[in-house]
Amino acid sequence: MVTLEILAISMPISVLLGIALGTARVYGNVIIRGIASAIVITFRGFPVLVTLLLIFFGLSDFGIYVPPFWTAVIGFILCSGSYQSEYVRGAIRSIDIGQSLAARSIGMTKLQEVLYIILPQAVRRAFLGITNELIYLVQYSSLAFVVGVPEMFAVTKTFNSLYFRPVETFTTLAVVYLVMISVLVVFFRGIERRLAIPGIELTTK
């Protein structure tokens, strides 16, 4: 199923992009921070639909042809990653300065501090926000139809135009999304439990 393929690729990569962008905006030098901020501001500012159309049609004006499937994947990674990065950035900022001082006091470099001390804690704090964005990504994956990807929504629409049973077909589609998201929610819960730090209530039960 195309929808699942798109999601299977874009979800994990968007998480990595979100962590990278959020971290770059806190710890990067002026240039890196500038680039990361520009990416985040752009793709949070553009409607997802417009981003997809720009990647597909805009880039072809420069002679770059991105196939529909990859247009959707890239677009979703950029959008979701940008949104997720804000949770990561906020989480990094919320980590007590003492953690950083302690890391430096045992001789860690800035990079070691970020990798081994700050991010493991920040990603945990950002986790619920990140999963929220991922669920949202499932919803707007249906927008891939605008660049001609035969994903679930496009297929359903075609089906409906053949048989004209809108209520039945779209209800079925809604249920399929609901099931997909429920499976994800259970999956995220599992990860959340595994990430929990004993003795600390990080999330609402």
Add this chain to the structure above:
Amino acid sequence: MNSNIPVLKVENLKKSYSGRIILDGVNLEVDKGETKVILGPSGVGKSTLLRCINMLTLPDSGKIWLEGVELTNPNTDINKMRQKIGFVFQDFNLFHHLTVLKNVTIGLTKVKKIPEEEAIKIAASALEKVHIPNTLWNKYPAQISGGEKQRVAIARALAMKPSIMLYDEPTSALDPQLVGEVLQVIKELSTAGMTSLIVTHELHFALEVANELLFIYNGKIVEQGPPEEVFANPKHDMVKKYIASIYSRKG
């Protein structure tokens, strides 16, 4: 190594915060095996001084040497030098997401690149020195008491095999009944020859452990000497008041 050079030497150290002078030319030396205790009223810059020594706070001017290596020289690899300066914080600052054991091994495995197995051995010996039983090794910081946290924090610093330990009010954040176990550990380390520089308000402890007391006031060290001498015959007014106030508080 030349045994004549002090482990730590601070020369004319100055630091201001937004125009307000906090440290106004501090000089001090700590020799191998010595324990010096810094005393002084709240807000005079004791923490600032300690943080300047391992360059967690950058001094405005002045020089600092650790075993003859100038830390204030911009060409010095300060990350490398910090490995040799154990720092114990008032509020422990254990890494929340790591177990007790991992808190102690992480500096060994990630910073010193020591293999895990060997790191665990070193950590075990450090944890033993601070009397943390191995039943606590797999606990997380949120699951242990304040006194245990601070002792783990001391072990984390000790495991790096530092040349000197800096303690910034190591018991100020503790419930009174937990203070003793931490002071006991610091005293044992000190007695065993660990070079130490300690900021504390625990006067009795200072008297027991210190080779020398340093009183800091108005940005300078205003009085220093062996505890018995300073107490028998305080010269500076602040020192007189400080000693009197602590005695009256203790009743």
